[in-house]
Amino acid sequence: xxxxxxxxxxxxxxxxxxxxxxxxxxxxxxxxxxxxxxxxxxxxxxxxxxxxxxxxxxxxxxxxxxxxxxxxxxxxxxxxxxxxxxxxxxxxxxxxxxxxxxxxxxxxxxxxxx
Numbered sequence: 001x002x003x004x005x006x007x008x009x010x011x012x013x014x015x016x017x018x019x020x021x022x023x024x025x026x027x028x029x030x031x032x033x034x035x036x037x038x039x040x041x042x043x044x045x046x047x048x049x050x051x052x053x054x055x056x057x058x059x060x061x062x063x064x065x066x067x068x069x070x071x072x073x074x075x076x077x078x079x080x081x082x083x084x085x086x087x088x089x090x091x092x093x094x095x096x097x098x099x100x101x102x103x104x105x106x107x108x109x110x111x112x113x114x
Contacts, residue, residue, distance in 0.1 A: 004093045010105050012063075014112075019104055021055040024048065024095050040094055048095030050084035057081075 011020045040048065057080040061070055069079045088094065093101075 002089075002092075004089050004098065007098065007101050007105060008089055008093070011101070014105065014108050016104065016108060017055055018059050019108075020096075020101070021052060021059065023097065023100050023104065024052055024055070044091060044094035047084060047088040047091055050081045051088040051093075051095070053079070054081040054085040 008020075011017060057068075057070075057078055058064075060078070061068075061080075064080055065082065067080065067082060069077050071077055
């Protein structure tokens with residue numbers, strides 16, 4: 001199993017979905033490590049945005065294995081993207097620093113041990 005899959009599974013196990021989203025957002029919309037989202041390849045950019053949308057959905061509405069749409073208000077629809085999220089993981093989590101993710105998980109694990 002790839003390291004990305006193991007780390008993301010730990011994120012869900014520990015309930016750190018919002019922290020994961022917070023790690024992705026700055027990398028997509030601001031300069032960091034000399035990389036910007038427009039410098040991502042044409043496949044990674046939509047995957048990263050779909051991952052953000054999926055995380056935002058599950059933070060608000062919980063996990064759903066299959067594609068789900070929830071109507072919010074008269075015209076607004078929110079949806080999850082489980083297939084795109086899995087593709088994002090398979091692609092190596094573009095837009096996410098795995099080092100930062102490992103640090104987040106490590107810090108959380110240390111806090112829960114004490």
